[in-house]
Amino acid sequence: MDFNLSREHLLVRKMMAEFTENEVKPIAAETDEKSEYPRENIEKLFDLGVMGMCVPKEYGGAGADPLASAIAIEELSKQCASTGDILATHNGLCCDPILTHGTPEQKAKYLPMLTTGHKVGAFALTEPNAGSDASKGQTEAKLEGDHWVMNGSKIFITNGYVADVFVVFAMTDKTKGTKGISAFIVEKDFPGFSVGKHEVKMGLHGSPTAEIVFTDCIIPKENLLGREGKGFSIAMQTLDGGRIGIAAQGLGIAEGALEEAKNYTKGRVQFGKPISKFQNTQFTFADMELGCEAGRLLTYQAAWLKGQGVRYTKEAAMAKLFTSEHAMKTTTKALQMFGGYGYTKDYPMERMMRDAKITEIYEGTSEVQRIVISANMGL
């Protein structure tokens, strides 16, 4: 058993750490403050081959494995969870299902757009009445001649108002329940597609979240992704992979908060010594470090399994559940170490804590992860 990262993975970490330090960290607070999509950095990530990195070379990607993508998301999220989220969504929730389920024609058309074409991708499953119970979506698509006509709306769509390509799920046969759901590749310029409300969120302000609306939206027949009626299975399979991305994001947030707290407590003197020297602080750090290490092993294990092409549903759910809850705990404890300063916007702790919360909610709440884990235990 070898726990060492490969030489290439170490270089990915180094590249992403340098990029994060030089490009992401300096604008992270402003990105949050202004709720601004970090467009320039996303363009640079396209230039570096990070956006869509797991897409094979023949379609413009680098042919990287899921672990490399997880490391990239982790590094970005240490300083800006929004940037990590944009990458996680693009790689895990848009490129991945098209690569896995797309026809040769769909891959040839869309994957180069999502890599060398600098087009951002998104994933649209959630609806107002279909959150954790994703099978209850109302968005419908009907085949009319050579095209599908889609009506309905999706909410909380990450990259919603910046994406060009969406993987969308809609009912094609309401009588069949989950077996009546199909997946589609939808471009933002298709007639009848529009972006609705931009969400104002607690955190992750740089990640553009919006409602998307389909009003008699015309989708070419050939844009059905996978077979008709296989949408629910495609969605669940995609979310398995997406959870590795969110696990990496949670891990990055926790690691970033831990590092900030280490630096702060070493310099903050109270009662005549740095507060890092108090046992209470040290024990808290020990728990933080332990959680980060465990979370890293879980996340990398899930990513490695995905890369091996074996089933990883339970492992991805465990990684996502553990790291997201650890991110919340760590940011809360780290903020406490900063005292009153942590509660101000002069330090990144309050942003990190706000950003951490969503990791326990999206791409399957912590409760849903427990359902997934227990459902895979032969109970």
Next chain:
Amino acid sequence: MKIIVCIKQVPDTSGKVAVNPDGTLNRASMQTITNPDDMNAVEAALKLKDETGCEVIVVTMGPPPAAGMLREAMAMGADRAVLVSAREFGGSDTYATSQILAAAISTIGVEEDDIVMCGRQAIDGDTAQVGPQIAEKLHLPQITYAADIAKEGKTVTVKRMLEDGYMTIKTQTPCLLTCIKELNAPRYMNMNGILSTYSKPLDVYDYEKLKDHPLIDATTIGLKGSPTNIFKSFTPPQKGVGMMLEGDGKETCEKLAGILADKHII
């Protein structure tokens, strides 16, 4: 056309600098980086590669772990690398180092259209001697402190940055340029580069490979071939805490003059 870029692995001075009891650097316990000015040389070469499609070869002299730095340069876009490494080369000062690197570069081959690039100086020795010495030993024209480089055919136009201004010089290839940080912002490694770097060629030039080169002789390499003698190296005593006077009025100036007078400085 090809560009040969000399780079050096140096201690990361942003971390802790460890010093042995005898005053020498404890390199084993320190993190290393590619010398910053050398990164500007790599970037300048890669820019010319982007424009002309030329080949970029990175070269370093150092212990085997320096290969990692060469792989990083190839992950940025360099095509191949040469690691010059042998026990016989250990302990070389700038004279011996430039002797060995010049031998390595001429073994790679410098043709009519080629450029050799170096960083201005390394942050560990701060001599700025190796680049110019390589040029002399290879009989190449050299331009130091390059802040801008333009190549047209066999003519290279370089804007040199001096302390009190700029000087623009033209020369013909083959030539050697030393680069400064004002020249460019080095690019990051990229995903395609990272995933292909370990399949790019990295040749090791050991003593056997270079020993018959006219520049290589027991008296010109390693510790024996190094005319520099270090008598003593030490950590200077720490200066006391400075004092900051704020304000721009006459009062502040008078206060400053008073302090300096009290200390018998003025």
